[in-house]
Amino acid sequence: MTEDDPTDEISDIEARIEALAEIAERCRKYILASKLAIGGGAALLLITILGLLGMGQTAALGSIALVLGGIVSLGSNVSTLRQTESAIGDAEALRSQLISRIDLRVVADAPMKLV
Template structure:
């Protein structure tokens, strides 16, 4: 019985760690999208000459756009893998709980 409780505790601990990693990945996806769209906007502004920015602004905009898209894509992939692992661990936790063989006590609290 103690082994099942330890297993469930270990699974729940790992789920919490993965949930934190998923939140970090979400933030990185958002930061990447902001960088990508900001870089793209800087490219457009530089090319149209609206603000009279120097050519280095074009290079910075291109780097921001490409780097942002790469970061968002990579973080999105990591987020998908993390969420899949969380779902698998939640299934294993549910199976472990079912395997304990808990009994319903008549007249007990729900």
């Protein structure tokens, strides 16, 4: 391999893409959990306001905290997911550019021998 050979750099970029994909997947899980927290907190607040289960002010405050925490977590993870997806796109573009610089050769199959 020559010094101009970008295969090592391509391997590094692919490893970075895999790491970014793991981060993106984790963000998606946190986004789902945040949405569940918002929905659960809103439902608990509604139940508390209507007095259906006889819960007190502590439950109302807890449900408000759950909704607010879910909103903050959702916003943070959506932002991180967008940045991560942008970084993945940039890395894939760089990888494609490096691959296009490689002088690829077509390897033909050897003819089969019949016994």
